Amino acid sequence: MKNTYFTPGPAELYPTVAKHLQTAMDEQIGSISHRSQRFRDIYKFADEQLRTLLNIPATHGIFFTGSASEVWERLLLNCVEHESFHLVNGSFSQKFYDYAQSLRKFAHKLEKPFGEGFDAAEIEVPEYAELICLTHNETSSGVQMRPAEMHKLKRKYPQKLFCVDMVSSAPYPDLDYSLIDSAYFSVQKAFGLPAGLGIWIANQACLEKAERLQRYDATTIGAHNTLPMLWKHYKTYETPATPNVLFIYLLGKVVEDYNAIGIQTVRRHIDEKARLLYKFLETSDEFAPFVKNERHRSQTVVVANTKKPSNEVIAGARQAGMIIGSGYGKLKDSQIRIANFPAVSVEQVSALLAQLSR
Numbered sequence: 001m002k003n004t005y006f007t008p009g010p011a012e013l014y015p016t017v018a019k020h021l022q023t024a025m026d027e028q029i030g031s032i033s034h035r036s037q038r039f040r041d042i043y044k045f046a047d048e049q050l051r052t053l054l055n056i057p058a059t060h061g062i063f064f065t066g067s068a069s070e071v072w073e074r075l076l077l078n079c080v081e082h083e084s085f086h087l088v089n090g091s092f093s094q095k096f097y098d099y100a101q102s103l104r105k106f107a108h109k110l111e112k113p114f115g116e117g118f119d120a121a122e123i124e125v126p127e128y129a130e131l132i133c134l135t136h137n138e139t140s141s142g143v144q145m146r147p148a149e150m151h152k153l154k155r156k157y158p159q160k161l162f163c164v165d166m167v168s169s170a171p172y173p174d175l176d177y178s179l180i181d182s183a184y185f186s187v188q189k190a191f192g193l194p195a196g197l198g199i200w201i202a203n204q205a206c207l208e209k210a211e212r213l214q215r216y217d218a219t220t221i222g223a224h225n226t227l228p229m230l231w232k233h234y235k236t237y238e239t240p241a242t243p244n245v246l247f248i249y250l251l252g253k254v255v256e257d258y259n260a261i262g263i264q265t266v267r268r269h270i271d272e273k274a275r276l277l278y279k280f281l282e283t284s285d286e287f288a289p290f291v292k293n294e295r296h297r298s299q300t301v302v303v304a305n306t307k308k309p310s311n312e313v314i315a316g317a318r319q320a321g322m323i324i325g326s327g328y329g330k331l332k333d334s335q336i337r338i339a340n341f342p343a344v345s346v347e348q349v350s351a352l353l354a355q356l357s358r
């Protein structure tokens with residue numbers, strides 16, 4: 001029996017992936033040179049499709065990395081001389097902060113307990129922080145930060161660079177790229193592709209910062225995938241190193257499929273399924289939404305407290321061909337996580353809810 005994956009990454013593959021993969025094999029995409037016109041066309045196509053889907057203006061470049069966590073390191077090396085500031089409320093935002101410490105940056109954090117979110121009004125950004133690190137969707141706890149709050153914060157601190165982790169929610173958040181300097185994601189979450197490709201969106205302000213740091217003797221922006229190097233190659237739709245050409249191709253095709261549906265509809269489908277999920281949790285005797293404040297509840301990764309040990313719930317669903325995520329870290333035994341990405345339909349979510357209410 002074929003399973004449905006409600007796991008928050010790797011996740012259910014988008015239904016059109018198999019077809020696109022077959023076309024890629026037929027067209028021998030795996031063997032083409034990354035210095036060929038064929039590759040430049042593939043990069044350009046993915047770039048155009050992403051710009052349309054996410055409303056990315058010409059001020060921002062779109063670059064490919066190995067993963068989203070690689071982008072954490074790139075951002076810290078290229079955009080921070082001394083100080084970064086992190087909003088931390090779960091495992092992924094904490095990891096970004098840990099990377100900053102490993103790279104010997106002076107990292108500040110404002111921390112909230114697992115399951116709680118941030119609003120702009122309560123945030124004081126330290127005076128010398130150069131890069132403000134926000135997480136749109138904290139995958140470990142199912143908490144989101146609303147784009148309007150991010151935009152508000154940037155308006156309050158216009159001189160600082162703002163970056164947004166939207167790994168487990170893109171293309172859901174409607175970011176205003178005149179206010180967001182950089183954003184990034186991986187493809188194995190809401191784009192429904194296998195893991196192995198990161199997407200880094202960054203603007204001229206990030207590039208200028210990296211170029212400035214590059215001129216200082218006392219700082220390094222690293223050697224691999226530096227922003228000036230990525231940008232230089234991007235001008236001709238190339239990459240410094242040999243990239244994951246197959247996945248760049250697949251991403252362009254899946255994003256084209258999303259564009260055919262239309263971003264508004266894609267977001268509306270996510271909203272509709274999220275409503276079903278939260279309504280179920282709120283009225284259930286066996287489950288409850290983990291995130292108490294509705295404003296901070298994630299639309300794309302729904303976390304529930306379970307009355308029964310979560311491994312029983314997960315095993316029951318698995319027997320019915322539905323794979324759901326366990327809780328994160330010490331909440332492993334008392335929570336489940338359900339990904340609500342475009343690859344799962346309303347019918348599949350309804351089937352999951354029927355299973356959970358048995």
Ligand SMILES: *Cc1c(COP(=O)(O)O)cnc(C)c1O
Pocket residue numbers: 009067068069070092135137138139165166167168186
């Ligand atoms: C999955 C995830 C990451 C890391 O992505 P990788 O592809 O494993 O590098 C970072 N941030 C968030 C919020 C995530 O969900």
